[in-house]
Amino acid sequence: MDSSQLLGITTFTLLFASFLYIGALLFRSSTVGRFATWFTVAALVIQTAGLGLRWVESYKMGIGHAPLTNMYESVVFFAWTIVILYLGIEWKFKTRTIGAFALPLAFLAMAYGSFAPINKGINPLVPALQSNWLLAHVITCFVGYAAFAIAAALGIMYLLKSYFGNDSNAGETSLLPSLKVMDDIIHKSMIFGFIWLSAGIITGAIWANSAWGTYWSWDPKETWSLITWFVYAITLHARYTRGISGKAIAWLSLIGLLAVIFTYYGVNFLLSGLHSYGSG
Amino acid sequence: MQKNNSIWQFFASVKLALVILFLIAVTSIIGTLIPQKEAAEFYITNYGPKAAQIFAVLDIPDMYNSWWFLALLFLLAFNLIICSIERFPGVWKQVTADGLALPAERLQKMTNKISWTTRGSLSEVQNTLTEKLQKKGFKASSRESDGSTILFAQKGHWTRTGVYLVHSSILVIFLGAIIGSLGGYKGFVTIPETQESSRVFLFGGKGIAELDFSVRCNNFKIDFYPNGMPKEYTSSLTVIEQGKEVLTKEIEVNDPLSYRGVTFYQSSYEPYQDFVVTIQAPSGETRTFIVPFQQQESWGEANLKFGVINAKVMGQSIVSSKLWFSDGNESPATIWIDDGAQVNIERQNGTYQVSAKQMYATGLQVAKDPGVWWVYIGCGLMLFGLYVAFFMSHRRIWLLLSHEKDNTHVLLSGSANKNRTGFENHFAELGTFLQSTGNKD
Numbered sequence: 001m002d003s004s005q006l007l008g009i010t011t012f013t014l015l016f017a018s019f020l021y022i023g024a025l026l027f028r029s030s031t032v033g034r035f036a037t038w039f040t041v042a043a044l045v046i047q048t049a050g051l052g053l054r055w056v057e058s059y060k061m062g063i064g065h066a067p068l069t070n071m072y073e074s075v076v077f078f079a080w081t082i083v084i085l086y087l088g089i090e091w092k093f094k095t096r097t098i099g100a101f102a103l104p105l106a107f108l109a110m111a112y113g114s115f116a117p118i119n120k121g122i123n124p125l126v127p128a129l130q131s132n133w134l135l136a137h138v139i140t141c142f143v144g145y146a147a148f149a150i151a152a153a154l155g156i157m158y159l160l161k162s163y164f165g166n167d168s169n170a171g172e173t174s175l176l177p178s179l180k181v182m183d184d185i186i187h188k189s190m191i192f193g194f195i196w197l198s199a200g201i202i203t204g205a206i207w208a209n210s211a212w213g214t215y216w217s218w219d220p221k222e223t224w225s226l227i228t229w230f231v232y233a234i235t236l237h238a239r240y241t242r243g244i245s246g247k248a249i250a251w252l253s254l255i256g257l258l259a260v261i262f263t264y265y266g267v268n269f270l271l272s273g274l275h276s277y278g279s280g
Numbered sequence: 281m282q283k284n285n286s287i288w289q290f291f292a293s294v295k296l297a298l299v300i301l302f303l304i305a306v307t308s309i310i311g312t313l314i315p316q317k318e319a320a321e322f323y324i325t326n327y328g329p330k331a332a333q334i335f336a337v338l339d340i341p342d343m344y345n346s347w348w349f350l351a352l353l354f355l356l357a358f359n360l361i362i363c364s365i366e367r368f369p370g371v372w373k374q375v376t377a378d379g380l381a382l383p384a385e386r387l388q389k390m391t392n393k394i395s396w397t398t399r400g401s402l403s404e405v406q407n408t409l410t411e412k413l414q415k416k417g418f419k420a421s422s423r424e425s426d427g428s429t430i431l432f433a434q435k436g437h438w439t440r441t442g443v444y445l446v447h448s449s450i451l452v453i454f455l456g457a458i459i460g461s462l463g464g465y466k467g468f469v470t471i472p473e474t475q476e477s478s479r480v481f482l483f484g485g486k487g488i489a490e491l492d493f494s495v496r497c498n499n500f501k502i503d504f505y506p507n508g509m510p511k512e513y514t515s516s517l518t519v520i521e522q523g524k525e526v527l528t529k530e531i532e533v534n535d536p537l538s539y540r541g542v543t544f545y546q547s548s549y550e551p552y553q554d555f556v557v558t559i560q561a562p563s564g565e566t567r568t569f570i571v572p573f574q575q576q577e578s579w580g581e582a583n584l585k586f587g588v589i590n591a592k593v594m595g596q597s598i599v600s601s602k603l604w605f606s607d608g609n610e611s612p613a614t615i616w617i618d619d620g621a622q623v624n625i626e627r628q629n630g631t632y633q634v635s636a637k638q639m640y641a642t643g644l645q646v647a648k649d650p651g652v653w654w655v656y657i658g659c660g661l662m663l664f665g666l667y668v669a670f671f672m673s674h675r676r677i678w679l680l681l682s683h684e685k686d687n688t689h690v691l692l693s694g695s696a697n698k699n700r701t702g703f704e705n706h707f708a709e710l711g712t713f714l715q716s717t718g719n720k721d
């Protein structure tokens with residue numbers, strides 16, 4: 001058994017768990033829901049083992065480094081973080097409906113990693129990438145991105161419910177948590193993500209300074225991460241000081257995720273800069 | 281400035297902050313789409329002369345240093361300062377507010393309250409409750425007023441300043457950036473092995489910086505992975521000040537050398553056609569020579585002649601070289617030496633230790649940035665402030681004690697400025713805890 005097999009199994013387990021969550025939502029079955037949770041936990045265990053094994057494999061190849069250094073490894077880590085954060089939310093807020101929206105995101109990330117034409121190999125690191133700050137940078141950024149992904153999943157749920165459902169009646173969409181609860185979780189996820197993204201930008205700056213003597217050089221990736229940070233800063237201020245909440249914040253959670261995706265993905269493929277290693 | 285004039289109000293508003301943040305975010309995109317800091321011709325060929333002219337007027341080729349972008353950043357800082365001056369006094373009042381000054385009727389009206397009656401005189405009950413509060417980390421103060429006593433305790437009153445820590449951290453980072461750009465420089469120097477330099481060529485055609493010390497490159501080496509990819513670039517550098525060697529360090533990418541505020545980063549290298557040959561004679565004396573490929577070199581006093589007559593190359597780098605070596609007594613030796621390795625050559629008059637390696641120049645990025653610690657302090661302050669602002673709260677509790685014959689009536693009330701659900705649970709627990717002691721007497 002090698003790590004790529006484990007990660008392949010993870011992808012399908014996440015797909016299955018996504019279907020179970022959606023089924024549990026549509027058929028209002030808590031039994032199916034419980035299965036969904038167990039499959040998600042199983043996916044997490046398998047994926048953790050897969051990531052750990054990949055790490056071990058890199059040492060066996062004599063190029064040991066944490067599995068966080070190219071596009072493929074970062075999507076895998078992204079999915080892993082979404083699953084952990086989601087399970088945390090399921091446990092804390094005692095609701096499974098979010099799973100029907102969050103798990104598919106984790107699955108899509110894994111599926112992208114598996115099927116897109118990107119390098120999935122374990123490669124040696126060029127000297128600039130051999131830094132613990134880089135490791136801290138990738139981890140903090142992706143925890144932030146995962147939190148924003150969950151905020152956006154809730155944003156979609158919020159918008160579906162507010163446009164098609166009725167918050168007080170037991171209509172089709174009253175399967176979803178109440179608007180007030182969703183608004184609250186969106187806000188909390190954004191706060192959580194904002195702190196991690198701040199830490200991500202800071203650790204990235206420290207890394208750049210230790211490698212090149214410049215903590216900030218306005219390269220496209222840096223600039224886009226700052227733009228993303230501003231989007232969430234604006235959202236938090238709008239909510240906190242101008243009392244804006246509900247639909248506006250739900251839309252902003254989607255705009256924020258678009259900025260995240262562009263920072264993470266678009267910059268590598270559409271623009272050029274220091275971070276072009278990520279496109280491998 | 282008058283606090284209630286309309287200019288002040290304009291700069292104190294959060295709406296302005298939202299607008300400025302939005303403008304910075306949106307205009308920042310321009311520089312990610314249009315390549316920065318290219319030559320003027322680049323913009324003319326790629327965007328046409330008209331667009332290039334507009335770009336020039338708006339400083340688009342270097343937009344993040346343009347007057348209008350810096351003005352936006354300045355505006356943000358100004359907005360932040362005025363907004364804080366406007367609001368901070370109010371927040372400070374809440375931080376330092378004396379909870380005991382609250383009238384008793386307000387305590388009755390709080391959302392979080394529990395009341396009970398317990399045996400014992402008012403002062404006995406007051407003492408046990410104060411002790412119990414202490415155990416929970418609440419230091420209570422008290423005040424008497426017409427027959428009843430109010431106890432007040434709080435935690436985290438200072439956390440109300442969290443948001444201001446975040447906001448001032450942004451100013452500290454700006455300050456660091458300004459200090460760095462006024463008092464620092466960025467540049468480059470290439471130093472061949474065995475040589476030294478005290479000049480830094482500044483980026484952006486800003487001339488040369490003359491250091492008051494010099495840096496010697498003792499040697500430079502590249503390690504490779506088995507597949508031939510470079511694994512590490514290492515330079516051994518020595519700082520020489522007034523003719524004295526003061527510091528020697530091996531630097532790598534991500535591990536620079538700093539001396540007197542100037543930092544040298546491993547950045548690039550240049551291979552030469554020359555070789556660095558080091559010879560230790562049997563007498564123990566050691567000399568280093570720079571030997572061009574296939575040219576004879578000699579060490580007169582030791583009566584030696586030598587040269588590199590062949591080399592094996594992988595990519596751009598030499599993996600081993602063939603040395604020709606003569607001491608004039610025996611027939612010359614020829615020997616393959618792995619790059620950088622040392623070999624012993626046995627002669628009649630003793631053993632020569634010889635090493636040979638390709639000669640390189642190390643390319644060092646040089647930065648002097650006296651503001652960087654401000655930036656780091658600002659970053660730390662920001663993370664700390666964000667944690668305080670989002671996850672810590674100001675929790676206050678009051679106990680209103682009053683006589684009821686032999687008993688004492690207790691009203692526990694409390695409030696928190698954030699995370700109210702969390703506080704409700706803590707409050708209920710605290711209530712149970714305080715009551716349990718009351719019943720024991």
Ligand code: HEM
Pocket residue numbers: 233236237240241292293294297301356359360363364367443446447450666669670
């Ligand atoms: C990039 C810049 C900024 C960042 C990262 C930032 C961050 C924050 C954060 C994290 C909060 C707490 C929000 C909450 O608790 O939900 C906050 C609140 C606030 N911010 Fe900012 N801020 C920035 C710029 C500004 C500016 C320019 C102003 C100028 C007016 C401003 C005014 C405020 C105000 C008035 C509050 C509410 C404070 C209170 O009443 O407790 N912020 N900010």
